[in-house]
Amino acid sequence: MLETKDLILNKAKFSDWKDMYANVWRHPETARYMMWSITTSESDAKARILKTIEFQKSHDTYLVYEKEGGTSIGFAGVEKVEPFVYQEAGICLGPDYVGKGFGTQILACLMQYCKEMFDAKEFIYSSRDENLASRKLAESFGFTVFSVIPETDCKDGHPYHMLRYRREL
Numbered sequence: 001m002l003e004t005k006d007l008i009l010n011k012a013k014f015s016d017w018k019d020m021y022a023n024v025w026r027h028p029e030t031a032r033y034m035m036w037s038i039t040t041s042e043s044d045a046k047a048r049i050l051k052t053i054e055f056q057k058s059h060d061t062y063l064v065y066e067k068e069g070g071t072s073i074g075f076a077g078v079e080k081v082e083p084f085v086y087q088e089a090g091i092c093l094g095p096d097y098v099g100k101g102f103g104t105q106i107l108a109c110l111m112q113y114c115k116e117m118f119d120a121k122e123f124i125y126s127s128r129d130e131n132l133a134s135r136k137l138a139e140s141f142g143f144t145v146f147s148v149i150p151e152t153d154c155k156d157g158h159p160y161h162m163l164r165y166r167r168e169l
Contacts, residue, residue: 004105009062012062012072024072025045037155062075062077073096078113084118087123091103093106111167124166129161130160141167144167145165
């Protein structure tokens with residue numbers, strides 16, 4: 001479990017399906033810059049939470065919960081790229097939770113976690129060029145672009161550039 005001022009990052013439980021469906025997975029605007037498609041039914045959300053639980057057993061990924069009330073509002077994680085280099089493995093918040101400083105808290109928490117737990121020396125952050133909020137978050141932490149990769153969205157086929165940022169820890 002990881003903790004910030006307002007949030008807790010923890011492994012998913014089956015009962016989280018309802019909040020994740022209501023707050024995150026069913027919203028097209030949330031999936032817009034992600035590699036996944038929306039979930040369109042409660043039964044699909046129940047199946048998705050089971051897949052999430054299984055995935056989290058072998059990956060350093062978490063659901064994001066509000067401390068006050070315990071509502072699940074997103075997900076985040078990290079992964080090792082090479083010795084002493086880690087990257088975020090996605091940071092996602094439901095539309096009602098964007099613009100409240102939660103992304104800042106999550107990114108700071110993930111970087112601190114990698115530094116303390118794995119002695120990480122560098123952290124990598126990725127953002128689509130069209131995701132202005134994500135780009136601003138990276139820049140606010142002093143990340144600098146080191147790679148621009150042309151990509152094609154697997155959901156709708158539109159082209160974009162993936163910006164890869166890095167920062168020493």
